[in-house]
Amino acid sequence: MMSSKMKKQPISGYGVSKVLRSRHPDFKEGDLVWGITGWEEYSVIKDPHALIKIQYTDVPLSYYTGVLGMPGLTAYAGFYEICSPKKGEHVFVSAASGAVGQLVGQFAKLAGCYVVGSAGSSEKVNLLKNKLGFDEAFNYKEEHDLDAALKRYFPAGIDIYFENVGGKMLDAVLLNMNIHGRISVCGMISQYNLENLEVEGVKNLFCLVTKRIRMEGFVVMSDYNELYPKFQELAREYLKQGKIVYVEDVVEGIENGGAALVGLFSGRNVGKQVVAVVHE
């Protein structure tokens, strides 16, 4: 691998890279890897233990930043391991058209669940209903009363909530959870929003007691790393058979990466946001 000799630490994130030079026994020139690298054209990776070698190149390499990478494993571990789904249960997914949400919804359908997703535009809602197989979807920006919206889509309550947003949505969900419901938390994007200097407090946590809810946070590459081989096999099989589909929003050029990142917080992207630095 090669250094771009930048003085400052670059932003880092999940990416796909090709090994240009290596003295590490596990990696050789030409290997393709995915994992955390810098937002730069050339990186020196000093601690490559978190990089995973790409075995299969019969899919777009960008899939290793999503459906076959960290977000895919997040959806898989969060849904199957933390939420313990049962056939017929009612599942709600927020930020449902994102990299994680779109897969959680499809896993939930494959598990025989009823699935509703929320997203922030009618284009995304269409995507959820017409391409990703969600039973229902709604635009949360058009709902003045999230509690009422959830009651409309879940008259019998929510068994599983895959939490990606936090804040007001979590408060409304808590009111609509069923007894012994499970909430898997892998992110709270509403709380990262740079425009919100004041974090919104969650007021309905007493529902955790009255409804005996389990709520669990996780960081997939730290907590469920060992599930990757099994997950990859399943996800490849599902993709091949068309049982899951995957939607990306690709921006060309590292110079557009910053704008793409900022766009995430206003929901400009449709599907997993990818920045193509170079094409093979």
Added chain:
Amino acid sequence: MMSSKMKKQPISGYGVSKVLRSRHPDFKEGDLVWGITGWEEYSVIKDPHALIKIQYTDVPLSYYTGVLGMPGLTAYAGFYEICSPKKGEHVFVSAASGAVGQLVGQFAKLAGCYVVGSAGSSEKVNLLKNKLGFDEAFNYKEEHDLDAALKRYFPAGIDIYFENVGGKMLDAVLLNMNIHGRISVCGMISQYNLENLEVEGVKNLFCLVTKRIRMEGFVVMSDYNELYPKFQELAREYLKQGKIVYVEDVVEGIENGGAALVGLFSGRNVGKQVVAVVHE
């Protein structure tokens, strides 16, 4: 059992009663039972399946409203089943001198943990440190910065939090939890306080993700009822051997029950609040 022929539904709660009349095969005249009854001198119990017959009368009968009753089982199931304690872990208990808290602290010491409790008066803090065996205790009303207080008592962080209060304390705890910490939630008394019309929002829930915390609510008599015999045996043994002690605050006379209930919310009671309606 006998009716007081009240027109209105009485307040109900956990109590100890003697069967005066019964046509139910499991209960006969003279049996002592504990479970949910009315706040009244005589009650008609139409659905006695939730009543538990008292086998042992070698302890004060009031213990079946506390250390040998629902609060005791709450401490036991919440600590052992939900928090999965390991020797040497750091445990924080809020409302620590209450019926549940005082037992959680003592169970935690018996499990080889370091335990700190919070309570609302110096009398309670003394009780925690000098009678109930907590390693440390503090008066939360004297702490302007709960986060700083927790950092003082838990320089290495909190592994287990037994949540009884909610609100600001939960927010401060979240900032001080360790990775893979566990929070068992059996109540949020700060949120029931009648003087607080506005529920306090919890702002630090993003810590659930960054610290991969599991937070779980439970209602012990619904979720862990089957553990009662095993728990009772253990708690009786611990009491007999002096391994646990138990502190009650007994008010005499049903006419003082209302004031005792209201007193809970300002923390007037020291130890488990009991109302003695009649003595055997």
